[in-house]
Amino acid sequence: MIQTTIKGSKISAVSVCTPSNKIPVTDFYKDFGEELVDKFSGMAGVKEIYRSKPEQTASDLGYLAAQEIFEAGKASADEIGVLVFVSQKPDYRSPATSYVLQKRLGLNHDVLCLDINLACSGFVYGLQTALALLDSVIGNKKALLITADTSYKTMSPQDRTMIMLFGDSGSAVLLEKDNSENTEDFSFACRTDGSKFKSIITPAGAFRNRDLKPIDEAWSDDIVRNDYNTHMKGMAVFEFSITSVPKLINDYFYTTGTTSENYDFFILHQANLYILKQLSRKNKIPFEKIPVSIDRFGNNSSNSIPLVLSDHYSNNGQEKLKMFVSGFGAGLSWACGSFSIDTSVILPIKVSDEFFVDEL
Incomplete structure (x- = not known):
């Protein structure tokens, strides 16, 4: 295994945003039948999911989560020096969505932006990437890790193995350097x-x-x-x-x-x-x-x-x-x-x- 240890940083904010549209799995009775849905729910443990509107993208949910961090006074836009966006549902094939987020969040030009195309392992990969980049930046800049997906938008509505399982949400994690004695790796x-x-x-x-x-x-x-x-x-x-x-x-x-x-x-x-x-x-x-x-x-x-x-x-x-x-x-x-x-x-x-x- 590839092992990494990163010192001298901490998580200073975590924010998550979900859409409002809550869908109970019982809504799928009409599509797949009560027996199949109940069997799926019992095994997978899913009773309800949240689904974004057709116009709402993964980056919208991530943006809203990041804005919540700014509004809570955890950081200001001009303090961000690293922005990493993790998703398999980007806004465009080109450019990378992190650049769209840099513009929307009002970050200045002195920021390193990066997209990572990953799904379920993406938060752990993204966290170590953002921390490593932050560690390499000279000065007291902070990093934003944004993870988000709107998975259902590439799923067949008839795919009983996936359509009832995946929900939509976005998050933002604020990282900053911390060289105090109590900082843990x-x-x-x-x-x-x-x-x-x-x-x-x-x-x-x-x-x-x-x-x-x-x-x-x-x-x-x-x-x-x-x-x-x-x-x-x-x-x-x-x-x-x-x-x-x-x-x-x-x-x-x-x-x-x-x-x-x-x-x-x-x-x-x-x-x-x-x-x-x-x-x-x-x-x-x-x-x-x-x-x-x-x-x-x-x-x-x-x-x-x-x-x-x-x-x-x-x-x-x-x-x-x-x-x-x-x-x-x-x-x-x-x-x-x-x-x-x-x-x-x-x-x-x-x-x-x-x-x-x-x-x-």
């Missing part, structure tokens, strides 16, 4: 298996398959979709999630000389409830240390981890907690890590349907 480990890149894929829409027509037809799993829809090989991804992911976590424990007892909570990607229970069993993590948000928000892709933080800890007052985090998904990619966070910097979840009107 950020620690990360990650792995990649590009040989399985087709396990979660949207085949068309970029430049590899430019001429494919969006023809809806039944695929080998009998689900009607087209090549512009995201396709997930469910069993392959499930097997990966309960074998490769717990192995990385155990390898991290071994390398760092820690066990589940060394962490207050395990903020894990909310893939589904059954997978969370498997990780609890295989890594000997007491399930009461794994906060669950998938029941009320679904799988929020790159935004699962900050969503859990805001959902469970935003009203905890001031308490310093040692968090273990892990995200895993498209790539295939998987990562884990640990850090300490003062719960007083975690803001309550914001709800908004606002969106940016493009001058085009």
Whole structure:
């Protein structure tokens, strides 16, 4: 595994934004039948999801979360020197959406902007990237990590394996340098298996398959979709999630000389409830240390981890907690890590349907 330790920084704000449109899974009875939906809900643990309006993009949700940080007085726009945006639903194929966010947030020209095309592992990869960039910047600039996705917008409405599972949200995490004596290190480990890149894929829409027509037809799993829809090989991804992911976590424990007892909570990607229970069993993590948000928000892709933080800890007052985090998904990619966070910097979840009107 690739292991990284980053010193001298801290998380000084966490903000999350969801849209207002709450969809209970029972709304899908009409599409898939009561028996199938109830079986899915029981296994995945999803009871409702939040879905953005057609005009609202991932960057809109991330922008609103970042604005909440500014409005709370946690930072000003001219203090930001690094902006990292993580999403698989950008505004445009070009330019990178981080540049759009730089303009919308009113950041000055002295800022390094970067997009990362990742989904469910994206927060952990994005956090270590933003921290590393911040560490390399001379001076007292701060970093914004924005993660967001509107996953349903590339899904077939007939895809019973995905359409009830994924919710929409965006987050912003403010990072700043901190060389005080009490500062604790950020620690990360990650792995990649590009040989399985087709396990979660949207085949068309970029430049590899430019001429494919969006023809809806039944695929080998009998689900009607087209090549512009995201396709997930469910069993392959499930097997990966309960074998490769717990192995990385155990390898991290071994390398760092820690066990589940060394962490207050395990903020894990909310893939589904059954997978969370498997990780609890295989890594000997007491399930009461794994906060669950998938029941009320679904799988929020790159935004699962900050969503859990805001959902469970935003009203905890001031308490310093040692968090273990892990995200895993498209790539295939998987990562884990640990850090300490003062719960007083975690803001309550914001709800908004606002969106940016493009001058085009």
